[in-house]
Amino acid sequence: MRQKLSEATVEIVSDSGEGAQKAGQTFGAVSAKMGNGVWTVEIIPAEIKPPARSRAGASGIRVRFGTKAITNMGDHADLVVALNEQVLYGRLDQKAYKKGTVVLLESKWATDGLETIRTQFAEALERFEGEGLRVIQLPIEAACGEHTDNPRVGKNMFVLGMLCHIFDRDIDKALNEVKLVFGKKGEKVVAKNQQLLRAGLEYAAKNLDLAFHVPSTASDEPKLVMNGNQALGLGVMAAGMEVVSMYPITPATSASHHVAGSFHKMGGLVHQAEDEIAAVGFAIGASYAGKTACTITSGPGLALKTEFLGLAVMAEVPLVVVVVQRGGPSTGLPTKVEQGDLLAVLYGEPGDAPKVVMAAATIEECFHMVITARRLAEAFRTPVIVLTDANLATGVQPIKRPELDPEWLAPPIDQSPWPKGLAPYAWDETTGLSPRPVPGQKGGEYVLTGLAHTQGSKVAYDPESNERGLKMRSRKLASLQQTLQTPEVHGDPEGDLLVVGWGSTLGAIEEAVDRMREQGHKVSSLHLRMVSPLPLGLNEIFSRFNKVMTVEINYSDPKDEGPYASGAPRRRSQLAWLLRAETLVDIESWSRVQGQPLQPLQVEQALLEVLEATKASAGGKSPVTA
Amino acid sequence: MRQKLSEATVEIVSDSGEGAQKAGQTFGAVSAKMGNGVWTVEIIPAEIKPPARSRAGASGIRVRFGTKAITNMGDHADLVVALNEQVLYGRLDQKAYKKGTVVLLESKWATDGLETIRTQFAEALERFEGEGLRVIQLPIEAACGEHTDNPRVGKNMFVLGMLCHIFDRDIDKALNEVKLVFGKKGEKVVAKNQQLLRAGLEYAAKNLDLAFHVPSTASDEPKLVMNGNQALGLGVMAAGMEVVSMYPITPATSASHHVAGSFHKMGGLVHQAEDEIAAVGFAIGASYAGKTACTITSGPGLALKTEFLGLAVMAEVPLVVVVVQRGGPSTGLPTKVEQGDLLAVLYGEPGDAPKVVMAAATIEECFHMVITARRLAEAFRTPVIVLTDANLATGVQPIKRPELDPEWLAPPIDQSPWPKGLAPYAWDETTGLSPRPVPGQKGGEYVLTGLAHTQGSKVAYDPESNERGLKMRSRKLASLQQTLQTPEVHGDPEGDLLVVGWGSTLGAIEEAVDRMREQGHKVSSLHLRMVSPLPLGLNEIFSRFNKVMTVEINYSDPKDEGPYASGAPRRRSQLAWLLRAETLVDIESWSRVQGQPLQPLQVEQALLEVLEATKASAGGKSPVTA
Amino acid sequence: MFGLKTDWSLEMPPAYFTLESYEGGAARWCPGCGDFAVLTAVQKICRDEQLPPEKVVAVSGIGCSSRFPHYMKTYGFHGLHGRALPVACGVKSRRPDLKIWVATGDGDCCSIGAGHWVHAIRYNMDMTVMLFDNAVYGLTKNQTSPTTPPGRKTNTHPRGAWLPALNPLTATLGFSNVSFVAQTVDWNPVHLHATLAAAYRHPGTSFVRILQRCPTYSDDMFAEVQKDSNRLLLLEHERGVPAASGLQRMYAKRMEHDPLDMAQARALAEQQDTLPIGVLFADPSRPRYDEYTAQGLEMTAEDRLNALESELDRFAV
Amino acid sequence: MFGLKTDWSLEMPPAYFTLESYEGGAARWCPGCGDFAVLTAVQKICRDEQLPPEKVVAVSGIGCSSRFPHYMKTYGFHGLHGRALPVACGVKSRRPDLKIWVATGDGDCCSIGAGHWVHAIRYNMDMTVMLFDNAVYGLTKNQTSPTTPPGRKTNTHPRGAWLPALNPLTATLGFSNVSFVAQTVDWNPVHLHATLAAAYRHPGTSFVRILQRCPTYSDDMFAEVQKDSNRLLLLEHERGVPAASGLQRMYAKRMEHDPLDMAQARALAEQQDTLPIGVLFADPSRPRYDEYTAQGLEMTAEDRLNALESELDRFAV
Numbered sequence A, B: 001m002r003q004k005l006s007e008a009t010v011e012i013v014s015d016s017g018e019g020a021q022k023a024g025q026t027f028g029a030v031s032a033k034m035g036n037g038v039w040t041v042e043i044i045p046a047e048i049k050p051p052a053r054s055r056a057g058a059s060g061i062r063v064r065f066g067t068k069a070i071t072n073m074g075d076h077a078d079l080v081v082a083l084n085e086q087v088l089y090g091r092l093d094q095k096a097y098k099k100g101t102v103v104l105l106e107s108k109w110a111t112d113g114l115e116t117i118r119t120q121f122a123e124a125l126e127r128f129e130g131e132g133l134r135v136i137q138l139p140i141e142a143a144c145g146e147h148t149d150n151p152r153v154g155k156n157m158f159v160l161g162m163l164c165h166i167f168d169r170d171i172d173k174a175l176n177e178v179k180l181v182f183g184k185k186g187e188k189v190v191a192k193n194q195q196l197l198r199a200g201l202e203y204a205a206k207n208l209d210l211a212f213h214v215p216s217t218a219s220d221e222p223k224l225v226m227n228g229n230q231a232l233g234l235g236v237m238a239a240g241m242e243v244v245s246m247y248p249i250t251p252a253t254s255a256s257h258h259v260a261g262s263f264h265k266m267g268g269l270v271h272q273a274e275d276e277i278a279a280v281g282f283a284i285g286a287s288y289a290g291k292t293a294c295t296i297t298s299g300p301g302l303a304l305k306t307e308f309l310g311l312a313v314m315a316e317v318p319l320v321v322v323v324v325q326r327g328g329p330s331t332g333l334p335t336k337v338e339q340g341d342l343l344a345v346l347y348g349e350p351g352d353a354p355k356v357v358m359a360a361a362t363i364e365e366c367f368h369m370v371i372t373a374r375r376l377a378e379a380f381r382t383p384v385i386v387l388t389d390a391n392l393a394t395g396v397q398p399i400k401r402p403e404l405d406p407e408w409l410a411p412p413i414d415q416s417p418w419p420k421g422l423a424p425y426a427w428d429e430t431t432g433l434s435p436r437p438v439p440g441q442k443g444g445e446y447v448l449t450g451l452a453h454t455q456g457s458k459v460a461y462d463p464e465s466n467e468r469g470l471k472m473r474s475r476k477l478a479s480l481q482q483t484l485q486t487p488e489v490h491g492d493p494e495g496d497l498l499v500v501g502w503g504s505t506l507g508a509i510e511e512a513v514d515r516m517r518e519q520g521h522k523v524s525s526l527h528l529r530m531v532s533p534l535p536l537g538l539n540e541i542f543s544r545f546n547k548v549m550t551v552e553i554n555y556s557d558p559k560d561e562g563p564y565a566s567g568a569p570r571r572r573s574q575l576a577w578l579l580r581a582e583t584l585v586d587i588e589s590w591s592r593v594q595g596q597p598l599q600p601l602q603v604e605q606a607l608l609e610v611l612e613a614t615k616a617s618a619g620g621k622s623p624v625t626a
Numbered sequence C, D: 001m002f003g004l005k006t007d008w009s010l011e012m013p014p015a016y017f018t019l020e021s022y023e024g025g026a027a028r029w030c031p032g033c034g035d036f037a038v039l040t041a042v043q044k045i046c047r048d049e050q051l052p053p054e055k056v057v058a059v060s061g062i063g064c065s066s067r068f069p070h071y072m073k074t075y076g077f078h079g080l081h082g083r084a085l086p087v088a089c090g091v092k093s094r095r096p097d098l099k100i101w102v103a104t105g106d107g108d109c110c111s112i113g114a115g116h117w118v119h120a121i122r123y124n125m126d127m128t129v130m131l132f133d134n135a136v137y138g139l140t141k142n143q144t145s146p147t148t149p150p151g152r153k154t155n156t157h158p159r160g161a162w163l164p165a166l167n168p169l170t171a172t173l174g175f176s177n178v179s180f181v182a183q184t185v186d187w188n189p190v191h192l193h194a195t196l197a198a199a200y201r202h203p204g205t206s207f208v209r210i211l212q213r214c215p216t217y218s219d220d221m222f223a224e225v226q227k228d229s230n231r232l233l234l235l236e237h238e239r240g241v242p243a244a245s246g247l248q249r250m251y252a253k254r255m256e257h258d259p260l261d262m263a264q265a266r267a268l269a270e271q272q273d274t275l276p277i278g279v280l281f282a283d284p285s286r287p288r289y290d291e292y293t294a295q296g297l298e299m300t301a302e303d304r305l306n307a308l309e310s311e312l313d314r315f316a317v
């Protein structure tokens, strides 16, 4: 009898080039098609082609799937297929496994011709046992070799077959998926891979006593499976952008790749500029000329765009800037997740440069937020920043297929004559908003300038004009703020602890909160999508909790550590800092900056600690109902 | 009998090229030599050579001098010499004059050959009268013409002579000063100008009933007269910098000009790079190689340096970055003052990039702060930002002549072998500090990198190293913080209102506070020099006042204005924002962003309003003793 | 005038544009500044070509010369120091109907903007790029520029600039896909006009270096060349600046130079004793990136949505 | 080897450096990457020249090739994408004793770093600049670079790159004060070594374009030239890469080319069918900015304080 599970987390880890990712993606797609919730995340080595069997060279994939929706990569893997033992070291360092995690380990290395390899293998086994892993040695390549001349290339499908058996995947769906994946390469290739998949399935059935069942409910709702960068790319197209102006930078570039692959079919242009400065300048030029444009980048590229962003704010040029965050500062951790650019996008430009800043929390939001951003950029005549991160960029999930709306597309540019006497910045005193002339509009001729200017866009020599312009630009944020909904609290509207988050940590935070609530803790959470302007009503919500804290993936000084004078304020995480200034509430922060998505368990432990400390300082009276 | 004044504010305003600035500078120097306190500030037109008699073309100078030290440009001028009437319009817009200000106005325009000019003159007179100015028409050029063939060129000395009579300046000192100024041009030129000065003096004595006396106390203390950019340049040299790497940008460039004029005599190098990115990169390269280097810039240039600043933080490269602030955002107000770059220097870089940030409050501090900055940069292995602004850059003041200290110079670089086994980032766990190897040191070979790295400067692939590096870099700020003195309160240590300021507003704020204290208000002020890390003890100080507010020259949403939802937090000035997050005190802010230095009177009025409001909200009980 | 359309033509188009149609605010350069002449020349070409003012965009960076757009009564973009070219390319990318004039200084283009210069030349989008080369930083008051001759005293090099001056002509001629390079002087309005007109009519990026006098900071910079017409070499060609009557009389040194001859263009560009004026290089056949960037403009919303639906299909499960 | 110092010399200096003296961590490029050969060549030259490792600084930007410093056991600076040259100039400015090797990619140098490229060539400070030209962005996984030939499919141009490729040789030869330009290939270690050695010994900025294979993303990029030695033209000259024994046998097409001949160098640089390898241009007499920037190094603290006192005097009242 198969053991029933509500969810499972599986990894395939190998040297790069062994096809682990393709196998895992296919496994994820099959699960999604079966109606399971799924979250897939790739394990990417730091180098392009790390040497074989190197510790830092782990390449692979994690698939977490379950009966209900899955929103994050989870804690520890339940089962791992490893094509050599060395690649597991890095995963152990990253605490990817726990006691009892099953490791299906390629056994050929035990009898390798090289003694060093045999020794390495033996040592690794010892280490894994010490860690409490349940290692099952399997001659995967040999078994696969019985069905193909080239088992190195084919074993990923063999492994996929094994997993399909172990987790009771729908075999027809799996075979069909293989067809989709290899279809372009011809029937023979498809047939071969399907054969290997079947072989793996049979091999597992015969040799392993691992058999689980993760129930799913098939639904008719049309779904798409994609990662956040793909969603972003599609969102760019759905928003009716005409120009994506970019310079390659990890982890943002793949979003542009996705666009580059099909944008021409929508008449769009991907411009790879000579650098990030030119990329944003080009986008601003296109936008000035009435064409909707965005630029997509990551930390170091954002830094280079600083000056042009100031111009866009000053001259009120609509512009969408997507920042797919990675580890910083400087080159930092180019392929790894961090939420370290919040304050930089808010305050990076010299002078007062208010702009709209939003942060996507899910893969689905990566799609929809670009559409909103484009509209806000035009309505408020301002740059709008959309923050995502490497976790969203590479995480894969089934999402509801959006119903495309022609309204999402930018309307064609207005080329009718400009109303006589109307200034190019005819600011509405109350809202700061103004209509925008576009080249080609007769009578609208004006010169955009980054100098302080009058509403006629003339260089301002008088002291008042400068202040007036600053006021009008600031007022736009206040106007937008009026229209924002107060975010909803996840959990009870009051309690002991409120966790505030933003961006890709949504899934991990809510999962942790849910678990704690099940244990009786009075914890709730709140997730911000709009960071500038902040929505109204936060103070009111915060006042209903004993303690408010943020959970973020950016640096904060650890509590109770280090040489700090008593009373010296620790450096907090970025959202915490922002909310402190805004609400004057003593907002705590907990963060990890290890280049990895947060795990629900980590978050849970952190929240528990804060709860304990709050209770202790509240004089022992426990506000937690058991 | 001469009327005795404790201080006076005089302006000379003209078309550019008429020598007003030279006359005013000489007047200021003479006053300084007599032992008066002096503050001189130039009136600079927006264009290089604006057309003659244009409203936006005012070129000239203001000299405020008094019995005691003068720390700012003051409020309204008492007396103005204007060489045409048009240039006064801009000054009126800038509220430079008050009812009763005496205007000595060149009268030749009244009878100009062109009717338009005659009409303009008449209209102006009417306007000036309407404003309550006391206009005295004088045929200055004609009177001067009696002593020279070229009165256009000579009349500035004639005007100087007039002012020397009116304000009872030491004539020998004045003649001597003329000699110093024109000495290079030969004896004849000196004699001619001295003659004109005498002529002006006699002319005023004969034709004007204006005669004042501003007592002074001559002192033996050696003094220097200079502006903030000159002080900065001298500070760079006194700090033992070897490299100033820059790209021209107003209002920072003139500091580099001053250095360029004499740096070679100290063996130093001014490198004008191809852009600001290269400028900072060059400085970082020099610093990496053990040579002390700084870069000097303003807002737009700072924006371009963002990425390299992140690298300097990440790789712990000592570097001094001077930012002479101007109006922003974007190109903004290139020649005008603003304090708008505080948050940008604190948070501009993507990722967590803690660094030291200081702000000079006086011209003297422009000199000394560079020396401190260089030492901190090296001791803490970090970039140090020194903020000044256009007000300090162009304000001229007598300062105490510094006694040069060989200790200020950077020591020669260490080229002795690097201790065996010592890592290039051998962080002290408590302080985050580490010794730094310099190329040429045998055994110290390491590769500096902007990637997350281990203490061996090896690219870090493990999750902990990244967090460790972040922690060590953050810890350095905490370590520095321990050593900072709590700033002193100006005025009583407790009261109704505490005004917090930073940078060039010191003089205006303290003058306003002093005036109010004389009137019995319980107002004090506190001025921050160190902004990152902030000194300890602020909460304690703040708690002793009913209300704390900042006064700044950067944008804040005006109170009680605009379409803001109740409870919607207004956007505050930048220091207020920082202090709110840090102290959780509800810090108010008042600001003006008109490209002009604050006037004590403005500040006084703003403080009074806040006092009133605080009293009102405190229920009518007046905390002010009359 | 100059053999082009003239004011007194009897066949007036329905909405005839006069010089005033292009004249913006009163130009605020110093008296005697060479920039005035360039402004006038461009306004005349707009008039000659009868360009609707709303279809003209003047793009610039920051500098004295970059104030140019403010003095045109057309659309304009006065952007960031060094960044005129990326903005101009962005404007042009999806608006083939707009006519682009780029005003950039020797600091703006050859120092801080040098990277964009290399690439904009390579993009070869249809626009006219005017390098206002006064061999000094004007707006920031007399610092060394890349084209400042060594020895010349400036505020950043009070003992004299040290580096050899950058030659914008040889550099541009070395950039791949360069399609038009010319040189002219601000003090000869006939040649200035003829050169800019040739540049305007050239399809692709026309790069024109204008020797521009800055009486305020480099009064004597071009005094010699200006005085001694033998220091200039007039390049003539039917596909360049054609042999116009007035010009031939002005210059003793003349030369027939085929703008397609790159080797000779490079050799001419190197000359310092006699400065060539006219078109050094012009090849209208070079690929133009604006033809690529404008692809797909004709697509309807329906086309686009349909294409997007099939994109979504690729991700369907 | 190659007529330079050799390992088996009997006159060993007191501290003799071996190849290992320069070998840093195991290089982590892809198998078959051309970067390995360059690394080896540089290490050999360091050994041949017996450079104390602590006096060598390898400076780079960001890219696969920019990992170079990590694999040298010398000082190194692995900086920002595109910014190797300003950093290298800063290092050299006040440290004439340090030997600088700059590693930069075709994206690093010719795209984002193009502005610095123009100016570093003009500064002509003594350093060796190695352009690792694999005609692709390696580290970010296969995007178009300025030197990508049109038509080639990349991740940013899946339908094929569109723009003409930038020619780094013609560009560099157009920059004023250029003093050394050479081209070589990663797959001929003899020529690579000889060219880099000539570059190293040249006083001033030596710019060497290395055709570098990237088996991962542009496997076939140089396959043809590599296969057909007739696609290469061996430039020989006593002041360039001298006619070394092994080389002459390898290439049928050879040519004596005087590196002082700029016109011929430019013509050679334009050639696409036969790619010239060797030294295209070398003029050791060009002014070097590092000689200017190092002025005053000898001054004592006393000198400096005295000078400063007289500066202060100028402001005294």
Ligand SMILES: Cc1ncc(C[n+]2csc(CCOP(=O)(O)OP(=O)(O)O)c2C)c(N)n1
Pocket (backbone or CB within 6 Å): B247, B248, B249, B250, B276, B300, B301, B304, B331, C062, C063, C064, C065, C066, C080, C081, C104, C105, C106, C107, C108, C109, C132, C134, C136, C137, C138, C139, C140, C145
């Ligand atoms: C990022 C940035 N750096 C520096 C400046 C200051 N700046 C303005 S114009 C200019 C140079 C002007 O010289 P050029 O381009 O030759 O134009 P010109 O004034 O001579 O016409 C500089 C350095 C700036 N505005 N922005």
Ligand SMILES: Cc1ncc(C[n+]2csc(CCOP(=O)(O)OP(=O)(O)O)c2C)c(N)n1
Pocket (backbone or CB within 6 Å): A247, A248, A249, A250, A276, A300, A301, A304, A331, D062, D063, D064, D065, D066, D080, D081, D104, D105, D106, D107, D108, D109, D132, D134, D136, D137, D138, D139, D140, D145
């Ligand atoms: C400011 C910035 N922009 C973009 C990147 C991303 N990036 C890293 S290397 C690289 C290009 C690498 O190509 P190339 O210079 O040719 O070197 P190669 O990897 O081919 O050796 C890019 C775009 C970055 N690190 N920093």
Ligand code: SF4
Pocket (backbone or CB within 6 Å): B048, B049, C028, C029, C030, C032, C033, C034, C035, C064, C065, C134, C138, C139, C213, C214, C215, C216, C217
């Ligand atoms: S400073 Fe020179 S370039 Fe600038 S406007 Fe004046 S004359 Fe013209």
Ligand code: SF4
Pocket (backbone or CB within 6 Å): A048, A049, D028, D029, D030, D032, D033, D034, D035, D064, D065, D134, D138, D139, D213, D214, D215, D216, D217
């Ligand atoms: S991707 Fe190409 S250039 Fe980069 S290391 Fe691999 S083979 Fe070398």
Ligand SMILES: [Mg+2]
Pocket (backbone or CB within 6 Å): C063, C105, C106, C107, C132, C133, C134, C135, C136, C137, C138, C145
């Ligand atoms: Mg110039």
Ligand SMILES: [Mg+2]
Pocket (backbone or CB within 6 Å): D063, D105, D106, D107, D132, D133, D134, D135, D136, D137, D138, D145
């Ligand atoms: Mg490359």
